[in-house]
Amino acid sequence: MAAMLDWKLSLMIEEQRVTNQLLGHIAQLLRIPDSQKQRVYHIEKGLKYLKSAIPDGFDSEYYVDAMESFKEAENIERKDYITLNRIGQIYLYSKKYLNIPLAKDYFLKSAREASVESSAGGTTISNNLKPDGQLSIIYSGNPFKAAAAEAYMYASRACYLQQNLSEAADLAGKAYNLIPEFVEAGFEQAKYLAANNQETERKDR
Numbered sequence: 288m289a290a291m292l293d294w295k296l297s298l299m300i301e302e303q304r305v306t307n308q309l310l311g312h313i314a315q316l317l318r319i320p321d322s323q324k325q326r327v328y329h330i331e332k333g334l335k336y337l338k339s340a341i342p343d344g345f346d347s348e349y350y351v352d353a354m355e356s357f358k359e360a361e362n363i364e365r366k367d368y369i370t371l372n373r374i375g376q377i378y379l380y381s382k383k384y385l386n387i388p389l390a391k392d393y394f395l396k397s398a399r400e401a402s403v404e405s406s407a408g409g410t411t412i413s414n415n416l417k418p419d420g421q422l423s424i425i426y427s428g429n430p431f432k433a434a435a436a437e438a439y440m441y442a443s444r445a446c447y448l449q450q451n452l453s454e455a456a457d458l459a460g461k462a463y464n465l466i467p468e469f470v471e472a473g474f475e476q477a478k479y480l481a482a483n484n485q486e487t488e489r490k491d492r
Contacts, residue, residue, distance in 0.1 A: 322363055329360035330369060337373060340381070350381035368404060368431075371397035372438055379445060391445035398438035398461075405431035433469070436462040440472045443479065452483035 333356030340349035354377050360370045375393030378386045443458035456479035462472035 326360050326363040326367070326370075329356045329363070330367075330373075333357040333360065333370075333373060337376070345380060346382040350377050350383060353377060354381075354384060366396075366400050366403075368397045368400035368434055368438070371400060372434070372441070375438070375441060375445075379441065387445050387448050391442050391449075394438045394442035394445065398435045398442065401431050401435035401438060405429055405435060433466055436465040436469050436472060439465070440469070440475060443472075443475060447479060447482075452479050455479040456483060 333353045336349045336353035336356060340347040340353055343349055354374070357370050357374050357377070360367065361374065364370070371393050375390045375397060377384050378390035378393060439458045439462040443455045443462065446452075446455035446458060456476050459472050459476035459479060463469055463476055466472070
């Protein structure tokens with residue numbers, strides 16, 4: 288848990304990104320099937336609770352409400368990169384749900400599905416729920432590729448917490464290679480590489 292405190296600024300930025308998604312063009316989604324409208328409803332509800340949970344802290348009860356809503360959305364669509372990413376964050380940052388290996392799995396799934404969205408140019412739903420606004424440099428080109436990069440970075444953090452430094456560095460490197468402007472991912476890759484070298488040196492003594 289102590290290592291997660293180093294990511295407090297990142298969580299504050301994430302809270303703003305949640306706000307940006309909540310302010311998306313939900314009205315433009317009325318043409319989609321009813322089941323997908325229901326999914327959007329659960330995502331929006333989950334984002335609302337997640338926005339309250341982040342500043343409230345690791346033991347916030349709002350994470351319970353957020354998880355319930357995102358799980359409802361996942362039951363409707365299991366390959367939505369937004370839902371997968373948010374569930375991963377709850378497994379990573381919530382004391383109640385803390386499950387680092389599961390968080391990593393969800394982030395890697397999110398990265399995969401965001402990459403598919405990137406190749407397809409997005410859908411009616413994803414184009415109106417896509418992240419934007421707060422990190423304009425990162426998202427100005429291809430927002431879905433940026434979402435994949437962020438998911439890889441979060442997966443790298445999960446690996447770091449499991450002391451899998453080599454994979455943590457590799458995943459942070461994937462994020463940085465996808466979006467060279469993603470300085471945070473480049474910094475974390477360097478951090479994990481340095482930590483891995485130190486670990487090797489200790490084992491050699």
